[in-house]
Amino acid sequence: MLFAHDTEVALRGAAALVNTAATLPTDTEDLATVADLDEFVRDWEWTGAHSGEPAELEAVKELRPRLRRLWTADTDDAVALVNELLAEAGALPQLVRHGEWSWHLHATPPEAPLATRMAVEAAMAMVDVIRADELARLRVCAADDCEDVVVDLSKNRSKRFCDGGCGNRANVAAYRARQRQR
Numbered sequence: 001m002l003f004a005h006d007t008e009v010a011l012r013g014a015a016a017l018v019n020t021a022a023t024l025p026t027d028t029e030d031l032a033t034v035a036d037l038d039e040f041v042r043d044w045e046w047t048g049a050h051s052g053e054p055a056e057l058e059a060v061k062e063l064r065p066r067l068r069r070l071w072t073a074d075t076d077d078a079v080a081l082v083n084e085l086l087a088e089a090g091a092l093p094q095l096v097r098h099g100e101w102s103w104h105l106h107a108t109p110p111e112a113p114l115a116t117r118m119a120v121e122a123a124m125a126m127v128d129v130i131r132a133d134e135l136a137r138l139r140v141c142a143a144d145d146c147e148d149v150v151v152d153l154s155k156n157r158s159k160r161f162c163d164g165g166c167g168n169r170a171n172v173a174a175y176r177a178r179q180r181q182r
Helices: 005-018 034-043 054-072 075-089 114-131 166-181
Strands: 094-096 104-106 138-140 149-151
Touching (some): 005 104, 005 114, 034 054, 054 114, 054 138
Antiparallel strands (some): 094 104, 138 149
């Protein structure tokens, strides 16, 4: 295990949030409605306050470009953005335990706005990534027609494609190209 479990979950959750945005003309907006946000919150098991209001949806959507920048930032820029996110939220790390989780860090109270909690969780995970000098594990999908972000938690740093099927499509295309050459 490269990172603590809560760090890995926060990184995957931040990537999933970033990937809900339509970045290419062929993409669809995955957080188009409050119901979409409700489903995202359920799927990623976010605890704490969730108002279900349109303003909350807009705040979460506005967070995505800031988090996306972490996937392409150099260390200095990533540090500046992480510090900015933590300072804006007045983050105060505390050990907590809830649900089936053992002790882990939260840096916002459960009643803080959802977008704030999402920003701080991502920033706290990035603290671990930066301190471990592992920013190279954050990348954009290698497929030519995809802009989704990827968290590479593999031992050999080999993950190049997102979880949206791009790796499979690339492998099939390479296989077909080899077959045509024969």
